[in-house]
Each structure stands twice: as structure tokens, then as C-alpha cells.
Amino acid sequence: MHPSIPGTTPDTSSTTARSHPKHLKRFIIGSVAVLSITGLVAGGAFAVQSAADSRERVAATRALTDSTGLQRDQLGAYAGIAEAHTDKTASSTLAEANQVLASTEGKADASALTAVSSSLASFESMPIDLVVELTIETQTETAALSAAAAEADRVAAEAAAEAAAAAEAARQATLATTNTPAGAKAFAQSLASSNYGWGSDQFSCLNQLWQKESNWNYQAYNSSGATGIPQALPGSKMASAGNDWATNAATQVTWGLGYIKESRYGTPCAAWAHSQANNWY
Structure with missing residues (x-):
């Protein structure tokens, strides 16, 4: 028997803490x-x-x-509270890490966060000091990945804005050319050939037809409501070729050629012949 110590109870456990x-x-x-x-x-x-x-x-x-x-039993209770709090923090940290991993996929290198969060996933079977260490590391890597993804988004948005600006500049340059009578004619001749197989003879008829209708002016407007180079009535019909029908000669030409092809005329020369006979087409 071990000698009794005043104020204590002799230890009678069958297995020492050191062995288990x-x-x-x-x-x-x-x-x-x-x-x-x-x-x-x-x-x-x-x-x-x-x-x-x-x-x-x-x-x-x-x-x-x-x-x-605190008394001994109180110390045990507080140890349980500390363990529960640590586990709760680890669980919420893991949830946030997984959310960031999903939302930032492909935007930045996530290998560090993936590795540490995978280790933390077993927190329920780990010593608390290791759980605390891995939780802090996971939080750090989560913040780092979020920052890297945000920077990637910023760079991508900046590149997209530059591309959009370049595209708009090109569109405006095209408009500046196509919205002139000469530019509209050149566009119409090219489209008539590539889309409909109409050669120079048909374009000659088209040129005379639209010269009579609007002088190839995309802003032409008749009191009857006829609008643009092909004098569509009403002008809003041309929206089927593009929402910019009121400001883009190319859109008006595209619609006008389609109208001639799909109408009873079929060709610019047939439309021109009808216009000469009836003063409209």
C-alpha cells in the first residue's frame, strides 16, 4: 500500500496515465x-x-x-468547455475554407489551403493544441487565397474592360466609315456578293434604287415614316437586323438586302424595275 497523504485519496486506478x-x-x-x-x-x-x-x-x-x-471539478468542466469551443472554431474554420476553395477554383493556387484544411478535417481526434495550431494556419491560408482570388478578379475585370473599350473603339471606327454614303455602298456591294451571290449588274440596280430612295443616307427620313437607306416603313422593322438600326448604316443595309431577297422581287434589279414603274418598291 502507498502511504496515505492527508487530504487525499490513494490512487487505485489499474492503469497509469503513462501507459494509456x-x-x-x-x-x-x-x-x-x-x-x-x-x-x-x-x-x-x-x-x-x-x-x-x-x-x-x-x-x-x-x-x-x-x-x-477554481476547484478541481470546476477545472474539469472548464477543460470541457475549452475543448468544445476549440472544436466549434475548427468546424466553422473548415466550413469557410471549403467555401473559399469552391468559390475561387481556378483563380489562384489553392494547394496550401487544400493541404492544411485536409489535415484539420480530423480535428475531433487530435490533441487540442494541434487543433488550435491547424485552425490558425487554415484561417491564414483562407485569407491568403481569398486575397489572391480577389486580385485575379481585379486583373480579369481590368482586361475585360480594356477589351470592351478596344471593341467599342473599333466599332466606332467602322461606323465612321460605313455611315458615309461611300462606306455604305462599299459594305452593301460586299454583302450582296458574299451573302447572295449578286454581282456588279445587280449592285448597279441596287445603287440606283437606294440612290433614289435615300441618297444612301442612313439618317434619311420621309414624312410617311419611311426611314434609313432602304426606306423601311416603319423604320423599326430594321430592328430584326440589329438594335442599332437607327444609327448604323451597316444594319440598315443588312436588313434592306434581306428584304429584297425575301420579298416578291428576289433581286435588286427586279426591285428597281418595280420602283421605276410605280415609284415605290
């Missing part, structure tokens, strides 16, 4: 060392600790009690 460390795996409070609680149950039997170990445990417990004002 897994039973103590997560008992920790802040930066205070883990206390070996006497009387740990193992296999339903009890073993007796040495008198020296008992004295050390009693002294450590008393010192901690004196410094915190």
Missing part, C-alpha cells in the same frame, strides 16, 4: 500543463500511483486552484 496516454489526449486548459487526474478508470479496475506522483498531482492541483480560484 490516449485517455488524456485532449485535456488541456489554455497554456497550463495537462493535469494527471487520479482515479482514471481503465478496464474497470484501478491501479495505485506512487506516493511521489500523488504528491506532485496534489501540489499541481492545489497550485492551479490557488491561481484560478
Whole structure:
């Protein structure tokens, strides 16, 4: 028998804490060392600790009690609270990391966050000090990946804005050319050939037809409501070729050629012949 120590109960556990460390795996409070609680149950039997170990445990417990004002059972309760809080923080940190990984896929290198969050996923079976360490590292890598993805988005948005500006500049340059009578004629001749197979003879008829209708002026407007180079009535008909029908000669020409092809005329020369005979087409 071990000698009794006043104010204590002899340790009768059958297995020492040293031989079954897994039973103590997560008992920790802040930066205070883990206390070996006497009387740990193992296999339903009890073993007796040495008198020296008992004295050390009693002294450590008393010192901690004196410094915190908490009794031994209170210390155990606070250890459980600390463990639950640590697990909750780890769980929410993992959830945020997974969300960031999903939302930033392909935008930045996620290997560091993937590795550390994979390690943290087993937090329920880890010592608390390791859980705390991995949680902090996961939070750091999550913030880093979010920042990298945000920078990638900024660069992509800037490139898209530059591309859009370049496209608009090109469109305006094209408009400046096509919206002149000469530019509209050149566009019409090219489109008539490529889309409908109409050669110079048909374009000669088209040129005379639209010269009579509008002088190839995309802003031409008749009191009847006829609008643009082909004098569509109403002008809004040309919206089928593009929403910019009121400001783009190319859109008007595209619609006008389609109208001639699909109408009873079929060709510019037939439309021109009808216009000469009836003063309209």
C-alpha cells in the first residue's frame, strides 16, 4: 500500500496515465500543463500511483486552484468547455475554407489551403493544441487565397474592360466609315456578293434604287415614316437586323438586302424595275 497523504485519496486506478496516454489526449486548459487526474478508470479496475506522483498531482492541483480560484471539478468542466469551443472554431474554420476553395477554383493556387484544411478535417481526434495550431494556419491560408482570388478578379475585370473599350473603339471606327454614303455602298456591294451571290449588274440596280430612295443616307427620313437607306416603313422593322438600326448604316443595309431577297422581287434589279414603274418598291 502507498502511504496515505492527508487530504487525499490513494490512487487505485489499474492503469497509469503513462501507459494509456490516449485517455488524456485532449485535456488541456489554455497554456497550463495537462493535469494527471487520479482515479482514471481503465478496464474497470484501478491501479495505485506512487506516493511521489500523488504528491506532485496534489501540489499541481492545489497550485492551479490557488491561481484560478477554481476547484478541481470546476477545472474539469472548464477543460470541457475549452475543448468544445476549440472544436466549434475548427468546424466553422473548415466550413469557410471549403467555401473559399469552391468559390475561387481556378483563380489562384489553392494547394496550401487544400493541404492544411485536409489535415484539420480530423480535428475531433487530435490533441487540442494541434487543433488550435491547424485552425490558425487554415484561417491564414483562407485569407491568403481569398486575397489572391480577389486580385485575379481585379486583373480579369481590368482586361475585360480594356477589351470592351478596344471593341467599342473599333466599332466606332467602322461606323465612321460605313455611315458615309461611300462606306455604305462599299459594305452593301460586299454583302450582296458574299451573302447572295449578286454581282456588279445587280449592285448597279441596287445603287440606283437606294440612290433614289435615300441618297444612301442612313439618317434619311420621309414624312410617311419611311426611314434609313432602304426606306423601311416603319423604320423599326430594321430592328430584326440589329438594335442599332437607327444609327448604323451597316444594319440598315443588312436588313434592306434581306428584304429584297425575301420579298416578291428576289433581286435588286427586279426591285428597281418595280420602283421605276410605280415609284415605290
